[in-house]
Amino acid sequence: MNIDDQIEAYQFCRPLWCRIGGITFPDKQTVMLHLPDGECTDMTGAIAYAKLVSRDLDDFSLQVVRTVSGDYSDTTYLLEGEDHWIAVR
Numbered sequence: 001m002n003i004d005d006q007i008e009a010y011q012f013c014r015p016l017w018c019r020i021g022g023i024t025f026p027d028k029q030t031v032m033l034h035l036p037d038g039e040c041t042d043m044t045g046a047i048a049y050a051k052l053v054s055r056d057l058d059d060f061s062l063q064v065v066r067t068v069s070g071d072y073s074d075t076t077y078l079l080e081g082e083d084h085w086i087a088v089r
Contacts (some may be wrong), residue, residue: 002068016041023053030062037070047077047085 001032018041022034029052035041041049050065065085068084 015052016045025054025057026062028060031062031064032066032068035067035069035074039056039069040074041067042089043077043085046075
């Protein structure tokens with residue numbers, strides 16, 4: 001899988017427990033989860049799903065997970081250390 005690949009579909013995503021509109025990889029460290037307007041997910045689900053979809057990307061090191069609900073930038077999760085994530089707005 002290449003970093004430029006995108007997954008586009010409006011469907012229910014069980015790991016996130018919400019619908020997902022798409023996934024993008026804006027750089028070699030960030031996964032953006034695009035949720036339909038009004039949808040949200042929790043930190044654990046967002047990070048686990050980002051790890052899952054990015055694990056086979058070439059030259060990718062997951063450091064940032066961003067969730068976007070409709071046109072609204074929701075939450076950004078940053079990796080600190082080996083496996084400690086913090087949520088920022």
